[in-house]
Amino acid sequence: MFGKYLLITNVLGSGVLMVVGDVIAQEYEYRHGLRKQDRYDGDRMYRMFVAGALQGPLHHYVYKWMDRVMPHRTFINICKKILIDQLFMSPACILIFFYSICYLERQTLQETHQELIAKFPYIYLLDWLTWPAAQYINFRYLDTKYRVAFVNVCTAVYNVLMSYIKHDFGIHLPLEPNNLSEIARNPLKNPETETKEIITTASKT
16 A cells, blocks of 8 residues: 555545545534535535545655655755745645636636635645644654655645635635625725634634
8 A cells, every 4th residue: 555556545545535624624514504505515525535636646746756855854854845845835735726626616717716816825824834843743754655644644634624714614704805895995994803803703613
């Protein structure tokens, strides 16, 4: 599994654990009355699987490349790998996530752009708060063949919030198009205050 068929393992693992995160998110939404339809949305789970599986090859080959060009586990090399992961891999994975799911949702390219612009800052901030520490453990202690599996396990938790944000969980983000027009009509309303209200509301639920 972690030898001859490592690429297949990484691709399938990325897809399956993306679904695990989504199932947890759907269960949360259902229990808190945020879902009006069935308890679990099979089509949504399929889209999440595709988005996760598409990220598998990227993780597989980039981690192999980083370990080949920076084989020694020095602090400097680990920091370089984390920066590569945060500055290049993370934005790439977010783009794959949104464009693949929005395509399967049959959204137009313009609608996809608008959704990405509205939600990217929040997801990327979440990414910086989550992954540097996790990737330090990954790059410091784990062998190359286990890197994607470790990332996938961490991603199962991270994807709960990713799915929650992607599928409009009943709390509207200040950068969404409707809220931007509202801010334009009410310029004295502080977006930072609204963001704090969102975080408070989410923590209470």
